[in-house]
Structures are given as C-alpha cells and as structure tokens.
Amino acid sequence: MRLFRLFKKDMAREVEEWISAGIIDITQGEAILARYGTQLTDARGSSLGYYVLTALAALFVGLALILILSHNWDQIPRAVRMLGLCCLTLSVNFQGLRLIYDSRNGAGVLWLFFGSICYGTTIMLIGQIYHIGEHFPDGIFFWSLGILPLIFLTRSRLLALLCLALATVWMIVEAQSDFFPSSYPLFAISAIWLAWTRKDSALLFISALFGMVFWINILIAWSAGDFYHFKAVIDQFPASIGCGLLLTGFSWRLMHSSHIHLQNYGQLLHLWILRASLILLLVLSFDSLWHEFIRDKYTLGLFSPLFILVSCAAGCFLALPYGVNTYGPILSNGLFYFCAFFWITYGSADKETLSIATNLMLVFTGIWLIRRGIDDAVTHFFYTGVGLLLMTAMFRYFDLIGDYIGGAVLFIIAAAIMFVAARYWRFHIEKKEQGDA
Template sequence: MTKDLPELVQAGVITPQTADDIRAYYAAKAVQAPNRLLLVSGILGALLIGLGIILIIAHNWDDLSRSVKTMLVFLPLLISQGLAGYTLFKKRTSSAWRESTATLLFFSVGATMALVSQVYHIPGNLSSFLLTWMLLCLPLVYLLSSSFASLLYLAGITLFALESGFGSYDSNLAYGYWPLLLLLVPYYRQLFLLRPNSNVAVFHHWLLPLSLLLGLTTLLHATQEVLFIAYMSLLGIFSLVGNTGTLKDLPLRSNGYLFLGYLGSAGVLLAFTFKLLWVNVSRFEIVFLAPELIAAILLTGAAVALLLYKWQKRQGLHPMEYVFLFFILFFALAHVSVIAATILTNILVLAIGLYTIRAGARKDSLGLLNLGLLFITALILLRFFDSNLSFVMRGLLFVLVGTGFFFANFFMLKKRNTYEA
C-alpha cells in the first residue's frame, strides 16, 4: 500500500506530510487486526481452559475425598483471581488480557458456587444461584472494563428473569431483575458514548433490547392483557431510539433496537388481526397498582415523550414509531366493539404495508418494496386460516399478491435500467 509513496512525493502528486500521514494510517490499521485476533483468541482460550478443567475434574470426581474436592473446587477460582490481579496492575491497557481474564473468572465463580453446593449439599434453586452469581461477577465489568463480561452478565440476568418469572413463580424475586439491569446502565452508557459503532457495542444493541423484552415477563400478574400495551410501547421506544442519533446511521443488521422495534410491532399487530385476541382483551378487568398497569403507563409515557421530542426536532417519523398509539386506541375500543377493533387492526396492517411499498418505490429500494409486499402477504395468509372464503377466492388472492410481487419488482428494475441508460 505504501511502496509507491516515494514516487508520488517525487512527482509532486502528494506532499511529504501527506505521505507520512498515509504511512501512519496503514501502520495503525495493521496493528489493530492482530489485536482483534488476539482478543478473540484470548476469550476462546479462556473458555476452552475452563471447560477443560471442569471435564478433567468431573471424570475423577467420585474417587476424590471431600477435602480434595474442596481444594480442586477453589483452585480455578484462585488462579483466575491471580490472573485478574496481574491484569489490573500490569496489563490494564491490554483489552485481550482484560477480556480473557474477566471471562475466565466469570465462569470460575459460577463453577465454584455450583461445585461447593454439590460437595456440601447446600440447598437452593436456579434463580437464587443466578442472582448470587451475577452479583458476584458484576464488579468484573467495571474493574476490568470488560465488554464480554457485560454481555455475560446481561445474559445471566435475563435467564434469572425467565427462571424466577416462569420457573419458580416467585414474583418478588423476579422483580430483582430490574435493579440488576440498572446496575449495568453506567457501563453501557460509557460504551455507547465512547465506542457506539464497535462490535461489542453492536452486541449490546441487540442483547439489551432482547433482555428488556424478555424481562417484561417478570411483571405478569393479574391483568396480563395490559402487558400487551407495555410491549407495544416498549417496541415503539425501540423504533424511536433505533432511528435517532448515532444508531440511525448503523446498518439494520447492527441496529437491534430498530430491527426488534419494527419486527416486534409488526408481529403483535398481525397477531391481533385475529378476533379471538380482542375478545380476550374485552373481558379483562383493570386491577389498580398491578405491575402490568404501572409498566404500561410508564412505558407509554416514555414513548410519547420520545415521539414528541422527535416531532419537535422536525425529524421524519415512520408509522412503526407511533403505531403503539393506534394499538392503545384499539385496545380501548375493544371494550365497546370487538369487531371494530379487529377490522381497524387489519386496515392498519394493510395501510402500513402499502406505505412501505410506496416508500420503497420513492427511494428506489427493492428491500422496502418487498418488505411491504411481504407484510400484505402475511396479512392475507393469516386471513386464509381465519375466514370463510372459498378455496377459489383464497387461491385468487394469492395469485393477485404473487402477480403484484412480480410486476412491482419488474417495474422497479425497469426503472433502474432506464436511469442507468
């Protein structure tokens, strides 16, 4: 890349300063690749070493005395802590050392807890085990500034939420998910401000909204139907956040907020095109101070505030960013007329599909065009199983949609070829 620089300088094409800048750029780029490879290798190495130690110990476990078992249980933890201490004082600037030692210590803590419980027959359940494990490992995220430990912690508290919400049905314990999540917010904020487009930040952009969606299940109580409002408002927040600021410039595959917000909202709307769901909604009774109702009020308020902020900034709004307002309106309408709520939901889905098709045509985007067509196809497919139409009429509908796919793509490609010519 740099071998032609002297010739370019001699010919007067570039200045010597520019040549030095180019050399520095490629030198820095060459250094980054091995560091990234070393980072991945370190994390994988730590995982393999930990698994290997566990397998070796497990093979001879029954033949060992209790005292020997205890020593072996704490040995990996002590080694991991020693490596973590060495990293803090000697290798703090090395991301490979920080990430690998944090990963090794993270799993060592969990393995030590599980094996001590097995050796001394300490009673407990998976929820309390996960809670203790995550609290013990949270300091690793901040002390070693480890993004991988942060991801593991986020996955762990999500499993804790699901287990305590569905496995043990201990609602009081399940609520512990929310303070556990708040403890990670300072690190995520720092990561978002300093490295918003890095790979570890992208992983957080996916795992955090997924965790929030699953974490809402901890609020299931007496008025479960109201939780649909909370979910739609949360998905609206994801859509608004994912289409604002730094996240807006990320490709869709790296923007978990936008992807989950749009896809989740579409999925809920398509599910509510069925009359049965609105029938269940019309029968529920409001329980004041129920966790679902509080969550729905708070999330809806936050979504409306974000919507107003974006509207005041004169930023463009996609229908999926404010569709939660229509859903709340239909939710209230279902108590008056289930049929009206069902029909309006189907019309809303159709309108969003047509809007997406129009947006794809205006932006000359085959992706958006086909997404809108897929949205309408999904609606027709659901009605295929939910209506009294004859097979001939159903077949004609699919033929019409298929024809629409063909001609829409044909005219879009023809339009492109015309412009290129």
C-alpha cells in the same frame, strides 16, 4: 438511515478495492469510511478474530469444568475438591490481574473471564458437596453478582455479556421458582451504562434493553398475582407495546446522534422493533387473539391504554424533530393500539372489527414501507413492505374473516387502498417531473 452502515468490514473492503482500482485515493477512502466509524485497516482483518476465538475457547473449557464437576467425584475428599477449585479460581484471577498490571489488558480480561467461570463453578461445587437444594437460582445470582464489579473496573464487553447472560438466566429461573427477580435492573443498567460509555457494543445494548422490557412484563405478572406469585395477564401486551413505542422514538434520537456508534445502536434498535411490531400485527390479524383479549380480565384497567397513549406521546416527542416519516408510524400505531385497548377495556369490543382494523393497518404499513423503500432508497424497507403485503394476503386467504364474502370484501378494500396509493404516488412523481422540466 441505511442498513449497510452496519456492515463495516464489507464497506472497508469495498473502499479498499476502489482505491486499488484508482477510483479514489487513500485520503478519500479514509474520509468515506470515517463517516461510518470504520477505517481501511478494518478490511485487512484485526485481532478481533483471535480475541473472540480465545474467549470461546475459555468458555468451552469452563463448560468442560462444570461437566467434570457434575460427574461428582465423591471418592475424592470434600476438602480436596473444594480447595482445588478455590485455588484454581484464585490463581486464574490473579493471572488476569497480573497481566492487567503489565498492561496486557486483552489477555488479562480473557483470564478474568475464565476466572469468572471458575468462580461460578466453585459456587456450584459447594452446592453439590453440601447438598444445597434450597432455591438454586441463588447460586446463579451470586455468580452474576460476583462478576458485576468487573464491568466497572475493566469495562470489558466480554465480562459484561457474561454477567448479563447469567443475570438473565437467573431472572428466568427465579421467576419460574415463583420469586420476583427484583435485582435484575441493576445488571441490565450496568450493561447499558457500559454499552453507552464504550459506544461499541450494540449486542450488549440491545440485549439489556430487551431484558428490561422482559423484566417489566414479569413485574406486571407479579403485581397481578398480589406480589406473591406470578399471574400472566393480558395487561402485559399493552405494556410491551408502550415500551416498543417509547423505544422507537429513542432509536430515532440515537440515529440522529452526532456519534457514529450511537447511530448504529439506533439503527439496530429500530430494525428489531420494526421486526417485532410487524410480527405482532401479523399475529393480531387473526381474530382469535383479539377474542382472548376481549374475554380476559384486565388487572390494570384504564392504566393499560393510557400507558400506550403516554408512551406514544413520549415516542412522538423524541422523534418529532426528524420529520413525519419518523413520528408518523409511532403516532399511527400508538393511536391504533390505544383505541383498540380502550375499546376492549371500556366498551363492548368486537373481535372481527378489531381483526379487520389490524389487517388494514398491515396494508397501510406495507404501502408505507414500499413508499419509503423507493422514495428514500431504503432497500430493506421496500422488500419488507412487499413481503408484509404478500404474507397478509396469504394469511387472509387461508384464514377467512367473515366467511368467503367477508374475505373477498377485505381483499377488495385492500386492493382499492393499494390502487389509490399507487395512483397518488404516480401523480406526485408526474408533478415533480413537470416541476423539474
């Protein structure tokens, strides 16, 4: 899967230039673009710009409305303020409804979007007028809940994004107020449903999935606090790693889906998980974090490493039909983290050994990325691999493991691995060339 498939407009513009230059004809151009779920008209601009700018303008007006309300016009009678805003909310929503009735769906959704902001502002105004200080996240929750049915009725990405954004803000402030946001999956699953059925909102899809992973983290912290307060625990790391492994397998399934837009979802999901996994490996290459992992108390015990193992097996199962390059990284990362957390939970783990193992994982990952970058012509893999190896070298040069000699030994081992990999690679190329000859 190639990253350039995500740059559809650029691709359409490029193909249009080929047609102008007479390299291909229009039918061929359309056939090429259809493979990536786009068409020639996409190169000539669309109504998307108008739609996005109008939606942003509605958002800005909404923010202005909230700030005007925040000024607190206490010289205006309560009833006037409240009825004024209720009438505004009602009329804006009915304008949206009227436009949808007239089949002007785009404009109708924009009015409903502004109506949703007005509705939230009215919630806040009532809270302000009557000095409701009790648990303010409830206001954001009811704001999001009021918009939720619109996702199913209008199937609008804009309204779903607003609803999900509000639900995510609610999840965070609810947790900060020491309450568990148990209803968050309702909002995230609704957003995933829309992204899945419409197949054209990767932002909504990825945001909802990551929101769910965040919610699982909050759930673990809540359970660690005996279900009445949050207690950050080390078990959240293995749980997030397990989710990552599972999602990686899922992303491969999506990338090999027959639907072009689902392939794009898979591509983006895989890209973000790759970035997150590399950052995690770089962070864990410092022994101080392993030291924290070893010292901390585990709430879930054996469940944490077992969850990694089960997620790894599920991820591998999902990616299995697509070759070793797909399930190989899931398997190697899964086994590495399973062994590490199993050792920490049930043995006398040593932070330096774990740190050295992480650095070797970084070296292997870097080599694998470079190899895939060149062999399979995936450019961003190649540069990510080179960048990863250089960053590992830089980190280890400044943060020595086991003093100067230990650091030098680690560099020599890494160099030896890279040298052997290079020789093995050359051997294979020569063998292939001989075969071709």
